[in-house]
Amino acid sequence: DGGITQSPKYLFRKEGQNVTLSCEQNLNHDAMYWYRQDPGQGLRLIYYSQIVNDFQKGDIAEGYSVSREKKESFPLTVTSAQKNPTAFYLCATRDAGQVYSNQPQHFGDGTRLSIL
Amino acid sequence: GDSVTQMEGPVTLSEEAFLTINCTYTATGYPSLFWYVQYPGEGLQLLLKATKADDKGSNKGFEATYRKETTSFHLEKGSVQVSDSAVYFCAATGYSSASKIIFGSGTRLSIRP
Numbered sequence: 567d568g569g570i571t572q573s574p575k576y577l578f579r580k581e582g583q584n585v586t587l588s589c590e591q592n593l594n595h596d597a598m599y600w601y602r603q604d605p606g607q608g609l610r611l612i613y614y615s616q617i618v619n620d621f622q623k624g625d626i627a628e629g630y631s632v633s634r635e636k637k638e639s640f641p642l643t644v645t646s647a648q649k650n651p652t653a654f655y656l657c658a659t660r661d662a663g664q665v666y667s668n669q670p671q672h673f674g675d676g677t678r679l680s681i682l
Numbered sequence: 683g684d685s686v687t688q689m690e691g692p693v694t695l696s697e698e699a700f701l702t703i704n705c706t707y708t709a710t711g712y713p714s715l716f717w718y719v720q721y722p723g724e725g726l727q728l729l730l731k732a733t734k735a736d737d738k739g740s741n742k743g744f745e746a747t748y749r750k751e752t753t754s755f756h757l758e759k760g761s762v763q764v765s766d767s768a769v770y771f772c773a774a775t776g777y778s779s780a781s782k783i784i785f786g787s788g789t790r791l792s793i794r795p
Contacts, residue, residue: 572725608771608787609726656725660783668714668733668775671783673725 569593572657572674578682579644579651587642587677589657597660598640599671602626602653609656615640616662644679654678684709688772688786695762696794703757703789705746705772713774715739715748715755716783720769729757729770764793 573588589598597616601609611624615634629648634640644651655678658671689704707713714733718726730739735750744759755772772786 606790609785611782614782658726670714670716670728670731670773671726672728673718675725676723678723 570657570659570672570674572655572677574677575675577677577679579679580682582646584643584645585651585679587644587655587657587679589640589642589674590638591640591659592638593659593661593672594637595659595661595672596637597662598634599658599660600624600630600632600640600642601656601658603656603676604653612642612655651679652681684713684774684784686772686774686784686786688770688789690787691769691790692792693789694792694794697764698761699793701757701759701762701766701791703770703772703791705755705757705786707753707755707772707774707784709753709774709784712750715746715775716773717744717746717755717757718771718773718785720771720788722768726771762791762793764795767791767793 569592571590579585599614600612610626612630613632615621618637621634631643654676656676657674660671661669685708687706716731717729719729720726730741732739732748738747746755746757769788769790771788774784
């Protein structure tokens with residue numbers, strides 16, 4: 567989706583290093599999400615945010631952290647506590663906040679993270 | 683809890699064959715339903731959607747009908763092309779958590795020339 571920018575496209579992490587993946591959107595959507603996708607697998611939810619300054623853990627939050635200081639931005643930090651970070655990371659947005667919505671999610675092009 | 687189940691892949695077909703990828707859901711209330719497509723190395727793209735019972739979503743020759751009585755949303759295409767080779771995900775809005783969408787595990791489709 568043109569309205570969601572993930573950067574960088576490829577990222578390499580050294581042992582013991584924290585890295586931050588960027589996700590920026592200009593769709594004016596309230597909700598933002600981070601997913602992890604392993605090769606040949608489906609999506610697993612890491613964190614999501616329904617509104618600025620608030621976020622919730624998803625199914626696999628351990629070893630990750632997020633912030634939501636601006637509506638447009640939802641960066642994901644992969645910490646050194648995440649022992650197996652190699653994966654494809656997808657950011658998504660949705661025109662839904664804390665109320666029920668029938669709107670779909672929109673996805674960025676992803677960041678591929680590898681261990682050096 | 684809410685869940686989406688779709689047929690396991692990989693599915694391999696010859697060009698111009700008829701495609702069906704099954705999807706069923708378990709959800710409270712009346713979820714909206716979606717099909718997404720993922721090409722290699724890319725994010726997910728919304729393929730089609732349906733927001734109420736008996737709605738038919740359609741796009742690029744793909745169709746899916748929201749069947750409340752069978753809680754299904756099967757994806758169909760009458761004549762597939764090599765360019766349709768991708769991973770397809772079925773998804774439903776979650777009722778218990780307003781912002782979450784529940785995804786199926788994905789079905790890899792390969793089309794032989």
